[in-house]
Amino acid sequence: MPFDPTTEPNRRPPAEIDRRSLLKLMGASLSLAGLVGCTGSHDENALPYVRQPEGVTPGIAKWYATAVTFCGLAQPVLGKTYTGRPVKLEGNPDHPAAQGKSDAFTQAALLGLYDPNRSRGPRRLGTPVGWASFRRWATENAAAMDRRRGEGFRLLTGPFSSPTLARQIRALLARWPLARWHILDDGLFTAERAATQSLFGQSLTLQPSFDQASTILAIEDDFLGPGPRQTLNAVQFGAARRKGDRRMQLLVAEAVPSATGAVADQRLALAPDEAATLLRALAARLGLGIDAPAPGSQQEAWISKALATAAQDRTLLTVGTTQPAALVKLGLLINERLGALGRTLHFSPSPFESLQAESIADLVADMAAGKVETLLCLDTNPVYHALPDLDFTAALGKLPLLLHAGLHFDETAARAQWHLPLQHDLESWSDARAVDGTTVILQPLVRPFFDVRSRHGLLDIIAGGEGNDDRALVSGTWRNAWGEAFEEKWRAALFKGFVEGSRPETLSPAVRDRSLELETKSPPRQGLTALIRPDATVWDGVFSENAWLQETPKPLSKLVWENVVQIAPALAARHGLADGDMVEVSDGHIRLQGPVFIATGQADETLALTLGYGRAIAGGLSEGIGHDAGLLRRSSTPWRCDGLTLTPLGKTVPLAFTQPHQQQEGRDFVRSVTAREKAVETDIAAADFYPPRPPQDPSWGMTIDLDLCIGCNACVTACQAENNIPVVGKAMVAQGRAMHWLRVDHYTDGPGDAFQPVPCMHCEQAPCEMGCPVNAAVHSIDGLNLQVYNRCIGTRTCSSSCPYKVRRFNWFDYTAGDADSVQAMRNPQVTVRSRGVMEKCTYCVQRIEEARIAADRENQPLGEVVTACQQACPTQAIVFGNIADPGSHVSRTKADPRNYTLLEEANTRPRTTYLARIRPEDGEG
Amino acid sequence: MSDFSRQADRAITEDIVSIPLDFPHPRLWRLFFGMSLALLGCFFVSAAVLFVDGVGVWGINIPVNWGLAIANYVWFLGIGHAGTLISALLLIAGGHWRNSLNRFAEAMTLCAVACAGLYPILHLGRPWLFYWMAPYPNTMDLWPQFKSPLAWDFFAVLTYLIVSLLFWYIGIVPDLAALRDRAKSRGRQVVYGLLALGWRGSGRHWARWQQAYRLTAAIAVPLVVSVHSEISLLFAAGPVPGWNSTVFPPYFVLGAAFSGFAVVLMIAIAIRHPLGLDRLVTDRHLDRLALFLLATGLMTAYGYLAEVFDALYSGEGPDIDTLRDRLTGTYAYSYWAAVIFNFLPLQMLWFARLRRKPLLLFLVALSVTVGMWFERFMLLTTALYRDRLVSSWGEYSPSHWEWALFLGMLGVFLTPYLLFVRYLPVISAFEVKEAYRKTGRLEDA
DSSP states (O other): OOOOTTTOTTSOOOOSSOHHHHHHHHHHHIIIIISSSSSOSSOTTOOOSSOOOSSOOTTOOEEEEEEEEETTEEEEEEEEEETTEEEEEEEOTTSTTTTTOOOHHHHHHHHHHHOTTSOOSOEETTEEOOHHHHHHHHHHHHHHHHHHTTTTEEEEEOOOOOHHHHHHHHHHHHHSTTOEEEEOOOOSSHHHHHHHHHHHSSOEEEEEOGGGOSEEEEESOOTTSSSTTHHHHHHHHHHHHTSGGGOOEEEEEESSOOHHHHTOSEEEEOOTTHHHHHHHHHHHHTTOSOOOOOOOHHHHHHHHHHHHHHHHSOEEEEEOTTSOHHHHHHHHHHHHHHTOBTTTEEEEEOSOSGGGSEEHHHHHHHHHTTOOSEEEEESOOHHHHSOGGGOHHHHHTTOSEEEEEESSOOHHHHHOSEEEEBOOGGGSOEEEEOTTSOEEEEOOSSOOSSSOBOHHHHHHHHTTSOOOOHHHHHHHHHHHHHGGGHHHHHHHHHHHSSOTTOSOOOBOOOOOOOOOOOOSSOOOOOSEEEEEEOBTTTBTTTTTTOHHHHHSOOTTTOBOSSOOEEEOHHHHHHHTOOTTEEEEEESSSOEEEEEEEEOTTSOTTEEEEESSOSBOOTTOTTBTOSOOGGGGOOSSSTTEEEEEEEEEEEEEOOOOBSOSOOOOTTOOSSOEEESSSOOOOOOOOOOOSSOOOOOOSSOEEEEEETTTOOOOOHHHHHHHHHTTOOOOOHHHHHTTOOOOSSEEEEEEEESEEEEEEEOOOOOTTOHHHHHOTTSOEEEOTTSOEEEOGGGOOOOOHHHHHOTTOOOEEOSSOTTTTOOHHHHHHSOTTSOOOOTTOEEOOOSSHHHHHHHHHHHHHHTOOOOOOOOHHHHHOTTOOEEEEETTSTTSHHHHHHTSTTEEOTTGGGOOOOSEEEEOEEEOOTTTO | OOHHHHHHHHHHHHHHHHHHHSOSOHHHHHHHHHHHHHHHHHHHHHHHHHHHHOGGGSSOOSSOOOOHHHHHHHHHHHHHHHHHIIIIIHHHHTOGGGGGTHHHHHHHHHHHHHHHHHHHHHTSSSGGGGGGGSOOOOTTOOOOOTTSHHHHHHHHHHHHHHHHHHHHHHHHHHHHHHHHHHOOSHHHHHHHHHHTTTOOOOHHHHHHHHHHHHHHHHHHHHHHHHHHHHHHHHHHTSOOTTTOOTTHHHHHHHHHHHHHHHHHHHHHHHHHTTTTOTTTSOHHHHHHHHHHHHHHHHHHHHHHHHHHHHHHHHOOHHHHHHHHHHHHSTTHHHHHHHHHHHHTGGGGGGSTTGGGOHHHHHHHHHHHHHHHHHHHHHHHHHHHSSOSSGGGOOOOOOOHHHHHHHHHHHHHHHHHHHHHHHHSOSSOHHHHHHHHHHHSOSTTO
16 A cells, blocks of 8 residues: 555654664764763764763753754754754754744754655665765766866755855866856845845845834735744844834735734735835835835825834835845835934845856756756755746756755656765754854764765765765865864854854945836736745745644644645635635646635735645655645746636645634634733633642743744744654644644734644643543642643543643554654653553643752752743743742743733633733724 | 132243243344344444554544544433333332333343443543553552542443342342243253242242342432433533533433433334233333333423523523534534434324324334434534634544444444343243232233
């Protein structure tokens, strides 16, 4: 029977690395390095984050600072390892671009390391071979290339920021002058580069300071949504919103509902072409000397509100990178007029090293012309990712030799003569820059599980080297740069997780050219416009194989394991469509089929499509899921496609939601107050038959500030990693059996859209505890509502009684079928639950106990305990701590007049409470 | 003692005791028994799948994490109540007409309680640990949590099973002796002889027997009320809107008696003619049963009204929402099916003429049995599928394994019952005789 990933992702075919060889591997590394020496089973030259303990104590975690890369940029992390096994990633608190926080992608990168479907060894024509045989080929090839000065050799990479990789490529190109290097760019920064080039005469990266702004105007810019800047933006956004009286105002205009729009103080739904109108009108009102057509009344209101708030203080206007460069430039001019440049908007040199590469269009042209003999695709997947109008796949037919190096045996690998598996970031030496430009040295948390090479090692092999000393390759770059100070700086960089002082100075470039090449009139549109965006959970497909991310609900729709054709209610009504109805989207040539999802707040004549699905990774999780919206992209307009038709197919498929109902139905789960009257009203007098419990110190409690939550799912994925939460697959989720202990509820009829993270409430009068016949649901003295797994017999009475429905049940043995590598990833401090057992959020009891044990041992008062969700939350919406201590952060947030209890009428006295959202004053919103 | 009454005694004994010794319709019985064995096989297959794969093979989920299993548990247990009610309560209250009905009604109770007892075990996430609900000495030093209605459940069902079994067995001992005495084959003599526990019908035997039987009856009577009251607390003791209501205990007990009388009526009609018992189970008995059915049915209907009133009078948003979900929501069909099947055909029983039409009575009773099943299903799902927090709303549809287990459970019910009908006296011969002597009428016996 073929393996069906949509139903049984955990029951994977037996891994090639079996338990025995894994144990052997771990055993060998332990005895080699761990028990004999004092450096642990990680790479001998990696340095622990804080201090190096004498010898490895099993059960005591060690932390190493490193980074994972996303879109070519570093996401700085600290990796927690137990006896050489990384089990959790947390944002690096010292790194200015992370500040200890992270996004869902970074949290899930851990599973990427252990992904059982990763490629495990080189293949020639699909058949496994050894690296020796590839090296033989590479040595011969290098010799031939030396003779022919690299003629016919091409290298294709994605965008990257690694100075070492750049150094290697430059060296290779110097040695083989006729060889050429091309880039398959993701286009995320194209408009920004073009706009700065045009305005300032140099290609720069925008560095907005959301924390410095008192008003933010975001036009088609989901800056709080997923992306390489999400963590930093969200950290700054959180800081700006926490400013109390001077709380920042956010005005958003967008066509497709986004996380940013959801948390906006005012959101305007725009047709795709109206972004230009709005910007021009705004520019005209600011006296930029632009003639603008009169905007509609809603736009007029938005602009008035924007200008009214903007006039007061520091304002920042952002235009999304999916918009044409001319609009981004207009946005920069408006910012200049608003006085934002140098105050709320800064510029820095691009962190990318891949800017010198030639475009992929040149490569395809040369391939078609037969000028290319050998193409090495280094960590890039052009067969899937190249825009379809380039016709890369057709040009492949004329290519004699294709080499593919990547983490998976993906679409390009399937077409390649040589497939060369790469190391994951967490097991390799490398370097990269974060979004702010700060350099991170990536050090391995663990030796590679499989027979894989790093990107640096692979390039070294291509150049005829051994390719087995990645550390030397990376340190070589920095030895050149630092000279004498190398040893000290290198140690410091590994220790702290980044190179101190490497953050480039922000620039204040002079404006050179204010001319605008705006289309004066938007062309008449026929048909529908698709807005194509990277997916919120699998991005452009780089995370397709990551089961955690596949099962992370999309922030707004709460869908998992697929992409949909998202449309506005008006369009749905016109075609008589409901959620899950299959439609065909066509531009006349390309036809995509997918289920419809109806989103309120979307512009009427648009389709919102996301990338990253419709994959063909043989035997992979993502095979056969969703449609490839990338097929509609064009090089000229990569983020939109006009002139589409929508045809209902008359079929309906079930959609897998983690939250099928997203209206509050007139109830007030998400409460709101105005900035002026900050107190939440409560009309329920708590009644109690029982005498109050004596106050205990500590008493654990949590607050979640709904004004700060941006629904980014970082907490959900962090919780999944911390607590060994299994993935159950689409069919199970559709049946209401998702396992996430922490869910983020989303309501479309709150004060605007609203997110509400719901962990266990840890009720003081917990209804779940009363019903359990076997004492499996019990209360701890410090206020935790505990679930004793090995006592549970699975009557599920607790879940029936739970008003918040936060309990999750193991309907099957979800964990027994886990691949060996996935078993190695589990947090050893958290029990792996078996079949038939109820589970739920524990307030990370393992972290509490760890702190308690440490405090007892040192005879010190109990220090701060940080839960996994709180740790990850980039806006610091989640606060956890001891409510018995009046000075604790959580006690202060509980004293906030905005503090309220979810389902207060149930009188369960939850320890988890919420801080109400702040809505615009009546009449303003 | 007159010859006349001796003759009558003998005739009654003959009528009843000859059935197991010389079964009137062996081929018909084999046909039914074969079918029930097939159903029993279905039970074993679906239970095996359940045990091997886990309770996830059912359609239950979060929020509806109890499904057919618990609905059927309540349904089966309710059906069982009529047996105890007829036997014990009427024994003590002196309703002589019960004597023609009590034996097969009690046997029905036993089978139904066995089915009911299996369901909560099957529905557990880890069914092999069900005994953790019992207070037994163990190295973990742990007892059940006595605050939990489920712990009470465990005691209630177990007590009910034991008391019903004892009551039924004590009652059948004299008739087993009669069977032993009349059995022709050696094998039967031995088996019936062992089961008869050496009963010789001496005066001392009868005196002891009277004590034991009446005492067990006195224990069983409160169970009629307490067991189902307790089962209702499984729902009512929790904070779930739509369950958390004080009307639940009487509502459940009356519903239980209602469904139980329906099943007793069906069995009486089904067996009296094929087994030639028309003289003993008369139209008058059916009439009495029908009246009880009507009475308990009306009381159950009052429970429906009280529940609606309760929700509206409370003014609590969640309770009113659950009421609306019941009347108009996804599972409204189960509410209206319960109302229609339970109470609409029932109204025919107001007419004495119709109460003596066996086929009609059978159909009315069948309708009530189905209606009460819908009621149990409705009570369960409508409260759970839309709980307080909208974000956790979800729907439930039973999987085919749940239906298979339900079918199989009918086999668990029918197989021992058919064995009882075939091999044991279905009517209490000596009690009928006793009643006959007291009243002089077989109709009242």
